[in-house]
Amino acid sequence: MARVISFASGKGGTGKTMVVANLSVCLAKRGKRVIALDADVMMSNLGLLFGLEERFTLHDVLAGKAGVEEALHQVLPRLEVLQGGLSLKELGQIRLDRLKGVVGKLSRRADYVLVDCPSGFEEDFLAALTASPQLVLVINPDPLSVAEAMKVKKLAGRFRVGLLGMVVNRVVGRETDLPLEEIESLLEVPVLGTVPEDEEVGKALASGKPLVLEAPRSPASRALERIAEALLRRRPQPAAPL
Numbered sequence: 001m002a003r004v005i006s007f008a009s010g011k012g013g014t015g016k017t018m019v020v021a022n023l024s025v026c027l028a029k030r031g032k033r034v035i036a037l038d039a040d041v042m043m044s045n046l047g048l049l050f051g052l053e054e055r056f057t058l059h060d061v062l063a064g065k066a067g068v069e070e071a072l073h074q075v076l077p078r079l080e081v082l083q084g085g086l087s088l089k090e091l092g093q094i095r096l097d098r099l100k101g102v103v104g105k106l107s108r109r110a111d112y113v114l115v116d117c118p119s120g121f122e123e124d125f126l127a128a129l130t131a132s133p134q135l136v137l138v139i140n141p142d143p144l145s146v147a148e149a150m151k152v153k154k155l156a157g158r159f160r161v162g163l164l165g166m167v168v169n170r171v172v173g174r175e176t177d178l179p180l181e182e183i184e185s186l187l188e189v190p191v192l193g194t195v196p197e198d199e200e201v202g203k204a205l206a207s208g209k210p211l212v213l214e215a216p217r218s219p220a221s222r223a224l225e226r227i228a229e230a231l232l233r234r235r236p237q238p239a240a241p242l
C-alpha cells in the first residue's frame with residue numbers, strides 16, 4: 001500500500017500544485033512508483049503543469065463514467081497523473097464521497113500518492129483531506145498564509161490526519177517575510193524545506209513541463225529535490241491529540 005499524502009494550505013495560491021507536481025517527479029526519479037492526484041475538482045490545473053491533454057479525468061471517475069485506469073496518464077516511467085477536468089459542465093454529476101475509494105485504488109498501484117488539495121474549507125477540501133491519512137502544509141511566509149494553515153492543522157487533528165511537516169514556498173527574503181523560526185513556533189510543525197521565489201517556476205508552467213525537469217539547476221528545483229529527500233526520510237506521524 002502506498003503512502004498517501006495530501007498537500008493543503010487553506011489560503012489559495014501558495015504553491016500546492018507546483019509542489020505536488022515537482023515532488024512527484026523527484027520521488028519517481030528516486031525509484032518510487034508515484035501517482036499525483038488532482039483533487040482540486042473546482043479548479044483543476046495539475047494536468048497543465050505536465051502539459052497533459054484532456055482525456056478521461058477524475059471528474060469522469062467521480063461521476064461513474066470512467067475507471068481509474070482509463071483516467072491515469074503515464075508521464076514518466078514510474079509516475080502517473082490523475083488530472084481533474086477543466087470543464088465545469090459535469091460538476092453536478094460528481095460524487096465526492098467516491099474520492100476515498102479512488103484514493104484506495106490508487107494506493108494499491110503506487111508507493112506514494114500525492115494529493116493536490118483545493119484551497120479553502122469547502123466540501124471538496126474536506127473530501128481531499130479526509131481521503132489521506134497524512135498531510136503536508138504548503139505555506140508562504142506571510143501572516144495570512146500562516147493563519148489559514150493553522151485552521152487546516154486544526155481540521156487535520158479533528159479528522160485524525162497526521163501532519164508530516166510543511167513546505168514554505170515563495171521565500172523572497174524580504175523584511176516582510178515572517179522568519180522561519182517564527183512560522184515553526186506559531187504552527188508547531190516541522191519545516192520539511194523552503195522553496196525560493198524563482199522565475200523559472202512560471203517559465204516551466206508555460207512550457208507544460210515540470211520545473212525539476214525543465215530547469216533542474218534552478219534554485220527552486222534544487223530546493224524541491226531536497227524536500228523530496230526530507231519526505232522520504234520522514235516517518236508517518238500520528239494525528240494530533242484532540
Ligand SMILES: Nc1ncnc2c1ncn2[C@@H]1O[C@H](COP(=O)(O)OP(=O)(O)OP(=O)(O)O)[C@@H](O)[C@H]1O
Nearest residue numbers: 012013014015016017018119170196197198201202
Ligand atoms: N517558488 C515559486 N516562485 C515563483 N512562482 C511560484 C512559486 N511557487 C508557485 N508559483 C506561482 O504561483 C502561482 C500559484 O501556484 P500554484 O497554482 O501551485 O498554487 P496553489 O496553491 O496550487 O493554488 P490554488 O490554491 O489556486 O490551487 C502559479 O502561477 C505558480 O507558477
Ligand SMILES: [Mg+2]
Nearest residue numbers: 016017040116
Ligand atoms: Mg492548486
